[in-house]
Amino acid sequence: MKRIVLIIGGGIAAYKCLDLIRRLRERGIGVRAVLTRAAQEFVTPLSVGALTNDRVFTDLFDLDDEREIGHVRLSREADLIVVAPATADLLARMAQGHANDLATAVLLATDKLVLVAPAMNPRMWHHPATRRNVRQLEADGIQFIGPEAGEMAERGEAGVGRLSEVPKLVERIEAMLETAERASSSGSSKRAAQKPLSGRHVLVTSGPTHEAIDPVRFIGNRSSGKQGHAIAAAAAALGARVTLISGPVALPDPDGVEVRHVVTAQEMLEAVQQTIPADIAVFAAAVADWRVASPGTGKIKKSAGTSAPKLELVENPDILKTVAKRAPSRPALVIGFAAETDAVVEHAVEKRKTKGADWIVANDVSSARGVFGGDANSVHLVTAAGVESWPPMSKVEVAEALMVRAAQHLLSSQIAV
Numbered sequence: 001m002k003r004i005v006l007i008i009g010g011g012i013a014a015y016k017c018l019d020l021i022r023r024l025r026e027r028g029i030g031v032r033a034v035l036t037r038a039a040q041e042f043v044t045p046l047s048v049g050a051l052t053n054d055r056v057f058t059d060l061f062d063l064d065d066e067r068e069i070g071h072v073r074l075s076r077e078a079d080l081i082v083v084a085p086a087t088a089d090l091l092a093r094m095a096q097g098h099a100n101d102l103a104t105a106v107l108l109a110t111d112k113l114v115l116v117a118p119a120m121n122p123r124m125w126h127h128p129a130t131r132r133n134v135r136q137l138e139a140d141g142i143q144f145i146g147p148e149a150g151e152m153a154e155r156g157e158a159g160v161g162r163l164s165e166v167p168k169l170v171e172r173i174e175a176m177l178e179t180a181e182r183a184s185s186s187g188s189s190k191r192a193a194q195k196p197l198s199g200r201h202v203l204v205t206s207g208p209t210h211e212a213i214d215p216v217r218f219i220g221n222r223s224s225g226k227q228g229h230a231i232a233a234a235a236a237a238l239g240a241r242v243t244l245i246s247g248p249v250a251l252p253d254p255d256g257v258e259v260r261h262v263v264t265a266q267e268m269l270e271a272v273q274q275t276i277p278a279d280i281a282v283f284a285a286a287v288a289d290w291r292v293a294s295p296g297t298g299k300i301k302k303s304a305g306t307s308a309p310k311l312e313l314v315e316n317p318d319i320l321k322t323v324a325k326r327a328p329s330r331p332a333l334v335i336g337f338a339a340e341t342d343a344v345v346e347h348a349v350e351k352r353k354t355k356g357a358d359w360i361v362a363n364d365v366s367s368a369r370g371v372f373g374g375d376a377n378s379v380h381l382v383t384a385a386g387v388e389s390w391p392p393m394s395k396v397e398v399a400e401a402l403m404v405r406a407a408q409h410l411l412s413s414q415i416a417v
């Protein structure tokens with residue numbers, strides 16, 4: 001039987017754990033519960049124990065517990081550790097590596113995969129301190145589910161902070177138990193299981209393209225390549241083999257990534273076609289929509305008396321559309337970007353359909369936002385299921401969150417097969 005340790009944190013959402021335990025046990029998953037001191041204000045060890053049909057663990061310094069089944073053994077006997085609901089305080093203590101109660105001691109002593117389902121007031125979730133802790137925990141290999149947007153328990157409060165719904169939690173726990181099992185049966189370590197993109201090939205386009213007017217002049221745009229390069233680095237950190245196809249940028253090549261440098265849209269398309277097959281393709285490049293029909297072979301001179309030259313433009317190939325609609329070797333997950341200055345979400349929803357992408361990451365690039373060239377980004381993720389508006393994050397955070405989501409998507413579609 002698969003077993004999880006469920007660490008229940010102190011929050012209003014703790015009551016949902018009762019249903020979670022019931023659903024997991026229906027699926028033959030054993031649950032051993034650890035309640036933090038605060039959790040006991042919301043659910044009683046008695047009700048939790050009735051559902052787990054096991055002892056409930058509450059205090060690090062219970063001598064009997066420590067003699068019979070210490071925190072190390074609790075973790076050793078589990079296939080997965082789940083923290084739900086994870087409060088802001090628990091996340092902070094985890095990020096700092098505290099071990100001053102049983103919950104944090106189990107988390108610090110474990111070598112198992114850890115899934116965290118946060119639930120808290122939206123302002124606490126968006127607070128820079130919580131953002132920092134989540135970033136740290138993700139970097140440590142902890143996986144997250146939610147929180148989701150919606151009404152909060154407090155009257156009149158709404159935003160991102162709700163615990164993910166029980167069916168979603170169950171689905172994710174089952175998927176992670178499969179990952180853990182695959183990792184242990186192939187003899188690979190926890191670290192390998194934390195690299196959910198290992199064995200996958202990820203293609204990323206990044207930066208602008210330059211379209212020649214003549215040998216010295218070109219048409220370009222303000223893309224810095226920061227977002228695309230961060231995505232390539234994030235995919236590599238999750239274990240993927242990454243091919244980054246970059247237009248002209250001032251950034252160094254990310255470590256552990258194969259980089260192909262191109263200049264024009266046509267060169268970028270060619271490099272993409274040579275790189276496919278890939279499991280995931282992310283089109284973050286700001287490809288020039290047009291190129292000059294016949295660029296000058298020599299520098300166009302400004303001879304006195306003649307008027308300014310007229311540039312005849314022709315449309316460039318749409319790289320994303322070409323790949324998304326080219327059925328035979330279409331990557332399993334095709335992600336496009338939508339750079340918009342108005343009606344951001346509406347245009348992105350439309351672009352997802354016309355371009356044939358699975359997901360569109362939409363961002364507002366009106367100059368006031370400072371997205372082009374800047375380090376921050378505020379995005380909406382448009383999928384077949386709807387639109388998620390992500391809180392403002394750095395481009396590195398957007399990249400990490402996007403690649404974690406992509407890895408989960410591949411895993412769940414694989415399981416669905």
Ligand code: CTP
Binds near residue numbers: 289351
């Ligand atoms: N894209 C592409 N090839 C092109 C143009 C765009 O692969 N020739 C990709 C971009 O990398 C991005 C998505 O298409 O993932 C949307 O790019 P965007 O510039 O927002 O849209 P456009 O198609 O250029 O449409 P418009 O300029 O009319 O908004």
